Amino acid sequence: MNPIGSTKLMCLLGNPVSHSISPAMHNLSFDELNLDCSYMAFNIEENNFKAAVDGLKAMGCVGFNLTMPFKTAIIPLLDEIDSVASLAHSVNTVVNEDGKLKGYTTDGYGFLKSMEECGISYKGTTMTVLGAGGVATSIVTQAAKDGVSKINIFKRKNATFEKTVDFADRISKATECDCFVYDMADNDILEFSLQESDILINGTNVGMGDDDTSLIPKDFLHPSLTVCDTIYHPEQTRLLKDAASKGCKTMNGKFMLLYQGAAAFKLWTGQDMPVDIVKEKYFS
Template sequence: MVERIDGHTILIGLMAYPIRHSMSPTMHNNAFAKLGLNYAYLVFDIDGDQIKAGIDALRTLGMRGSNISMPNKQKVVPYLDKLDKTSQLTGSVNTIVNDDGTLTGYTTDGIGFMKALADENLDITGKKMVLSGAGGAGTPIAIQAALDGVQEISIFNRSDDSQWNNAKRNVSIINAETDCKAQLFDLNDQESFKNEIKSCDIYCDSTAVGMNPLQDETLVSDPSWFHEDMIVFDTVYSPRETKLMQVAKQANVKHILNGLGMMIEQGAAAFKLWTGKEMPVDYIKKIVFDNKDSGH
């Protein structure tokens, strides 16, 4: 790293809070080094109240861009000049590209989700999906899946949760802007939750359930809700095997994925936006998968 840093090094950031545990610097800096690119990726503890100052600094310092994570994905939108279509539909951003002072916001989380499935030779085009959660991960997953041809999405969120209105918005946008049929259910309605999962091709949990301090919890504890030929996808990847994945194993589900592939692929999409180059994904996967302590 020291040998690569000089007066021409281009800075890219990650603005979120808390964020010091992130695997993104490892991923991007190793990719820069592998390709011989004179970039450096650093994380910055910036919460919602500081996001305007962070974006001002991005412009002032001439940074190439930044990733954005919680709690800033929606709060950053008013300070940007342009948004790509997915960001317009989701109302959130996880990647900023600075083109000579013009800041464009992108959302690569949903792209990462779909690419992670494709990497496993899994195609959910024309299929039925059940999704729990409508937050920073769930929203772009739902929108991107609908844009990419998923036929039906049943979204579950607790009606007394702060994301309920966001879930309603997601369903409305999907039905208005795509060919996908979306429905919203209250996660407290366990009978509907069970029936929808039993009849779906893929179940995705986009909530924080299963991640510390909720690592011993799962929204689905009964293996009989699952069937062998479906996909179970948990966006959590620390721990590597969540409680949900363990339940899916008991049901002999053939395709069980954690969020590590999604994390790498959303990063690869951002990497290309900044550099114009393809991230050496196989090389990065080996580094990240071998890092058993990797968190976000």
């Protein structure tokens, strides 16, 4: 559908965004449902981020997605934030409700939905999660709310380590999940965590693109461990290759993109994204 004067705008803000298939999947969905809407992607420099958000709000943009590096930077600019997004301290979807911006996170929902799609059960399990960025905290929050029993988070012991410890404490108090944080460099604890875990999730960007490295020594992996990666380019990261060679069930992040997008689509339009059509065209 060609944009006209009445066309409603949705978009993605991030840096970089040239690789994103979000415009293609949303615009296909608009066409399939005969909605007068258009989705675009904008590469925004960090020093122009507030101006971009103010501009979208002033233009009456229906809503927008956030990707790196803006999932936490958006929070001070919001008028309201959903409870899950507040707990995760991460927002990837904004709805403009009559000039008021409300933030949500659909990343965790999208990832757990993709796990279900792949036949991976997570309720009552123990998880090890690598990283504590916006995607990782969203997955941890949704997993804790949806019945995972224990989550061990591993991250670098840097300036944000104590903030992650506070996040884990909030998760433990707000849900029935026990959540802990450990230093990524402590291989002894990491190995022990993987031995007691049912599921490993890489929520970092290690292994993305041409990076053929993994945070996990291959010898730490075992066949009863399901190994998931939030990365979808490449489809098989070094972590997933190592896991497959050890007999682990594996899953990459491509369906997370689909289902987090479907959840955002529902928030903006009130309609269900035609996921089967989108999946066949862009995810087969």
